[in-house]
Amino acid sequence: MPRSKALPAELDPSARQLVGQLRRLKDHSELTMRQLAAKTGYSTKSWERYLGGTVLPPLEAVEALARITGADPIPLCALHEIAADTRDRRRARAVAQPESTAQPREGQRQQEGEGEEEGEEEQPAKSAGPLPEVPATPVALTAPPATGPAPGRAPHIALTACVVALTVALLAALLLVLRLDEDGTPAAVAAPPRTTAASPPPSYTCHITRVDGGWSAGVNNGRNTEISYGATGADVAEAQCLLRREGISPGGIDGMFGPLTLRALKTFQQRAGLDVDGMLGPRSWKALRG
Template sequence: MPRSKALPAELDACARQLVEELRRLKDHSELTMRQLAAKTGYSTKSWERYLGGTVLPPQEAVEALARITGADPVPLVALHEIAADTRDSRRAKAVVRPQPTTQPQPQPQLGEGEGEGEQKGEQEHPGEAAGPLPEIPATPVALTEPPDTGPAPGRFPHLALTACVVALTVALLAALLLMLRLDEDGAPAAVAAAPRTTGASPPPTYTCHITRVDGGWSAGVNKGRNTEISYGETGADVAEAQCLLRRAGISPGGIDGMFGPLTLRAVKTFQQRAGLDVDGMLGPRSWKALRG
């Protein structure tokens, strides 16, 4: 999806901010729509609607995008809840109200001389009448109230605005902390790896402990294995490679055990510097150069 595509004008402030944050995370991770669909379980068409602002994404999709990009899901979930509440408050409800449509009967205009005669006749024959007029039944008319154009004044706007400001502040602080953590080359980095399932068990964490073992470098994550790994794989072998790439002065992003776009770019950069085949895969020769 082009980054320059404008969002719909009818989006409220929190929904617009949520979509912009999701776009920023996708662009920063350099994920394509197909890769995003494969990693989150939501189709490419669904993500095009979510990031285009035409459909509010479900909370599970927001959490999945935050997880694969290493972002804090808390501010994104807060924005999603506020946007969902605002959307629900705008749903119109049709109300049908009966209303009588009786109209006054027009009075006939009397010519000169006619009124006096009829009045005299009515006075002389008070008991005689032309007959009762038929009653006109009241016809119910269905009135449909126009849909609400927004929350009631003084109820939601201040709350939504305050929540948006708080969520934006939390998101900015989380992004700043992530940038500071990525810039700390050589320091032990403990980052929660992306869980494979959405169960209640906590995700594994990986910590880099760079040491020399038998004349080679080791991060102490995968017990010295040199398993061949490539783009899209996850686990301790990937975390070991990420620690060694960071020791070599090349940032792979976070130490999360996910062989994503940032790790792929770091592997290719290292292979180019070491004079190896730049294929983006960590085989025996690449592992030997990383540990050497």
């Protein structure tokens, strides 16, 4: 069995422990990635990311792996909840950090703009010369001409608006990257576990009878096709029924040549004095049918 790749160094301890448990269940059950995808409804590429530690698997995928391997799902679900909570807190901090750094900069630029504006208003007073003498005769007072906004205010307002727009664009890009980075949905070619009820896998029923002096389960019309580990279909279901008749449990009668069926076949071959190769060939079929 190929050795698993090392997990990313930045993976938090709870997620690292969860992925380690999932890897052990998969290795112990001797499931290939393709068989794991077929039994859980999640694609092979998704399971490679889940077991590689690059993406936190959905809770439904964790429950599906526990179900097909016969493991207790409660500890795995608890680890998943802790890992998901840690991931959400990290994302919240990553989103809040750009906002907190943008506000002081905007305030600083506004204060600088106000300071320059005040300096421009005070400048004429500093450069004014001595006051003229008041004439003895009354002089008609006229209102001062209206003045527009300070010449330095408009550029600072435009600069502040540019800073705010840039901050909003950065936040939107960050949220988009985080959303694209997360792959928590099953592949389009496989239905999620909660919707598999609409298209259930084929079911097989054992009807053990004697046909032409040999045993038959009535599933594959008496064929003796050579099959091996990883095969699926009616031939596998026929062999599972006959193994159960011999008192050896192959697991469920599901038509999938998995680890339990392989173990049951090897037990039968050893008991019957055959080559224990885990392949159901002509001699093993003949012994099964009696």
